[in-house]
Amino acid sequence: MSAYTSALAEDLAPGLLERFDRYARVFTTSARDGEGTPSTPGQFDLARQLVDELRALGLDDAAVDEHCYVTATLPGDGPAIGLIAHLDTSPDAPGEGVEPIVHRGYDGGVIELPRGGTVLDPARMPELRDAVGHDIVTSSGDTLLGADDKAGIAAIMTAVAHLVARPELPRPTLKVCFTPDEEIGSGAALLDLDAFGARFAYTIDGSTRGELQDETFTAAEAVVTIEGHDVHPGFATGKLVNAARLLADLVASLPADRTPETTSGRDGFIHVYEMEGTAARAQMRAILRDFDDDLLEGHADVVRAAAARIAQREPRARVDVTVRPQYPNMRRFLEPHPEIVGKAEAAIRAEGIEPLRTPIRGGTDGSLLSARGLPTPNIFDGGHEYHSVREWASVQDMAAAAAVVVRLAGEWAGAE
Numbered sequence: 001m002s003a004y005t006s007a008l009a010e011d012l013a014p015g016l017l018e019r020f021d022r023y024a025r026v027f028t029t030s031a032r033d034g035e036g037t038p039s040t041p042g043q044f045d046l047a048r049q050l051v052d053e054l055r056a057l058g059l060d061d062a063a064v065d066e067h068c069y070v071t072a073t074l075p076g077d078g079p080a081i082g083l084i085a086h087l088d089t090s091p092d093a094p095g096e097g098v099e100p101i102v103h104r105g106y107d108g109g110v111i112e113l114p115r116g117g118t119v120l121d122p123a124r125m126p127e128l129r130d131a132v133g134h135d136i137v138t139s140s141g142d143t144l145l146g147a148d149d150k151a152g153i154a155a156i157m158t159a160v161a162h163l164v165a166r167p168e169l170p171r172p173t174l175k176v177c178f179t180p181d182e183e184i185g186s187g188a189a190l191l192d193l194d195a196f197g198a199r200f201a202y203t204i205d206g207s208t209r210g211e212l213q214d215e216t217f218t219a220a221e222a223v224v225t226i227e228g229h230d231v232h233p234g235f236a237t238g239k240l241v242n243a244a245r246l247l248a249d250l251v252a253s254l255p256a257d258r259t260p261e262t263t264s265g266r267d268g269f270i271h272v273y274e275m276e277g278t279a280a281r282a283q284m285r286a287i288l289r290d291f292d293d294d295l296l297e298g299h300a301d302v303v304r305a306a307a308a309r310i311a312q313r314e315p316r317a318r319v320d321v322t323v324r325p326q327y328p329n330m331r332r333f334l335e336p337h338p339e340i341v342g343k344a345e346a347a348i349r350a351e352g353i354e355p356l357r358t359p360i361r362g363g364t365d366g367s368l369l370s371a372r373g374l375p376t377p378n379i380f381d382g383g384h385e386y387h388s389v390r391e392w393a394s395v396q397d398m399a400a401a402a403a404v405v406v407r408l409a410g411e412w413a414g415a416e
Ligand SMILES: [Zn+2]
Pocket: 086, 148, 149, 182, 205
C-alpha cells in the first residue's frame, strides 16, 4: 500500500523532492547578532533563486526587496490569499554544507547518519514510528536539514507550479511570500502588507502531517541586569558587591517547575536562556511564554519579585528588570474570521487527513502578521526534530502539504 495520502500527493512528490533538495543545500542560517534584515547574506542566494523560478513559471511580478522578502502573484478568481514560508534556518544548529540523504522505504529501525555520530532512534523519536514505509530525508549528520522551513517553501513552489501547469484547476489570487529571519523573530516585521495585498494568509511552517494551528504563545522577554561593586579580592572585605553571585542566586530562586522542560500542553514557562557576568556586572535573559495574557504577566511578576528580593538583600547593588513584548497569541485575530481556519480544515480533510488542532508552544511569522492585520494560521510541512542535526522529513508528508495547498486554492476559488 502506498504511503501517500492521495494520488495528487504522489504526483507532486518527485518535483517537491527535487526542489527541497536544492533549497536545503543553500546556506541560509540566520544570526541573532546580525545587523539589519536579512541578518545573513546567504538568505539572498535562496531568495534570488526562488525569484528566477517563480518568473520561469510565469509569475512575472516575482521580486525580492532590499530586506530579502520574496513576493509574487498567481492571478485567479477570488480574494487574494497569502502563502508564506521562511527562507532562513535556525542558528541553533550548523546550516552550512547541508547534504540531504533520502532513505527510501523506511523500515522502522535506527537510522545512522554518516557524519557526526548522529543517530535517529525511533525509541526516542516516536514520530519516526508513524513514518514506517515513508521515504525519509535527513541531513548527513553534522548539520540540520532545514525542512524548517524549506519543506514549506518546496510545498508552496510545487503547488504553484502544479496550478500553473493546470489552468483549469480552481484558485483564488495567490500571493506568495518568502520571508527572512523568522528564526530570530523578525521575519514578519518588515513585510509591506499593503503592497503584499493579501486579505488572509497561511504559513506552511508546522510539523506533523495534519497540523493546523491558530494559536501560539503570547511571548515576552525579560532581561535582568545587576550592577555590583568590584574590588580587588585582597581588599574586598566589606566592600565587594559580587553581581555574578547575586544573579546566580536570583536565577536559582525562580520556580523550578515553571520551565520548558517541566511543562507541556497549555502551561506557560520562564526560560532562562542566557547568563553572562562578572563581579562588576551580570545579566540574564529569559523568555516568558503563555497562552493567556494574564498568566504571562504573572510570569513577569515572578521575575520582578525575584529581582526585588535581591535588591532588598543587597541595597548596594543596582538591579534592573526590563520586560519587552515579543509576539501575541494569534487566536484573537483569527476568531473573527472562522472561514480562514474552516477552509484549511476542509483542504486537509480533502487530502484524506484528519486535522490536528494543536496550540504552538512557540511563535510563527503568523503571530506577528496576525497582530499586524493579516490573519495567518499555520499548516504542517512534514518535518520533525527542528533546529537539530537529527532533523528529518517525510517525502510523503511534505507532498501531502503541497497537495493541501492545491486543495486550499480550490476551497478559496470564487469566494467572496
Ligand atoms: Zn519554521
